[in-house]
Amino acid sequence: MNFALILLILLLVSGAVWAADAFFFRKRRAVDASEPWWVEYGASFFPVILVVFVLRSFIVEPFKIPSGSMIPTLLVGDFILVNKYTYGIRLPVANLKIIDINSPQRGDVMVFRYPEDPSLDYIKRVIGIPGDKVAYQNKKLTINGLPVPLEEVEDYLHPERLYYSEQFIEKLGDEGHRVLNDRDAPAFIPHPAQFPNRGNCTYNSVGVICTVPPGEYFVMGDNRDNSRDSRFWGFVPEENIVGKAFFIWLNFSDFKRIGSFG
Known part of the structure; x- marks a missing residue:
């Protein structure tokens, strides 16, 4: 469901009702006449829909985490x-950037339209920016020939499935x-797709090496062995x-997560 498109249609319809009443029908009604039901509802909803549309399209948009690919940073x-404006102002629905502000940086948690099905929103961490050479070999990450610092800490217990990573x-x-990494998961990447610019990537028995093309980004989930990315x-x-994720505002299973990020 394209909620942005539905919201835009509702905005246009309610706005048309409000404008028609304000500039035409209201002048022709008797002073003591009540508003028709379609005017009462349409015109009263217009300012509410307008506020929601502006907030959601240009400032912030809520999302719910549907999978465990970003554990332990984000939980199901x-x-x-x-944040919808961090990476620039975009036209609603078309998602066309009209004002350039910032670009995604390594380490950002980013929401985007899934390249294989743009009707779906995905969330992953930005690993490589345009021009980077990203190597994920034997579950170790290297960017432009430099190993990304990695410090081992205590194992993570998955409460629902009762196993450690x-x-x-x-x-x-x-x-x-x-x-997170799972000890028994293989290092190689099984069945990679035939995606655009696949020639920029080399797959081997211990992972993948990719050079990020101009205008594109390499992303990965934090739950490395349980993320398709x-x-x-x-x-x-x-x-x-779509934008940069920055704040957890609700989790019905754990209210302590409210106000945090990870």
């Missing part, structure tokens, strides 16, 4: 807010974040970007 059931603090840029389906084009 987290409701998050996404190896846990590390990975540092991209100035900030560290936690990532750029290693499998390729790069995220700039035009698919």
Whole structure:
């Protein structure tokens, strides 16, 4: 369901009703006459829909985390807010950038339209920016020939499934974040897709090496052995970007997560 398109249609319809009443029908009604039901409802909904549309399209948008690919940073059931203007102002529905502000940086948690099905929104961490050479070999990350700092910490217990994953603090840029690896998961990437610019990637028995094309990004989930990401389906084009995730505003299963990020 394209909620942005539905919201735009509702805005246009309610706005047309409000304008028609304000500039035409109201002048022709008797002073003591009541408003027709379609005017009462349509015109009263217009300012509410307008506020929601502006907030959601240009400022922040809520999302719910549907899968465990970003564990332990984001858990299934987290409701998050996404900053819609950090990476530039875009036209609603068309997602066409009209004002350039910033570009995604390594380490950002980014929401984007899934390249294989743009009707779906995905969330992953930005690993490689245009021009980077990203190597994920034997579950170790290297960018432009430099190993990404990795500090091993205590194992992570998955409460729902009652098993442990190896846990590390990975540092991209100035900030560290936690990532998980499963000891028994293979290092190679099974069945990668035939995605655009696949020639920029080399697959081997211990992982993948990719050079990120101009205007595209390489992303990965923090739950490294349980995430289908750029290693499998390729790069995220700039035009698919939705925004930067920054805040957990609700989790019905764990209220302590409210106000945090990871």
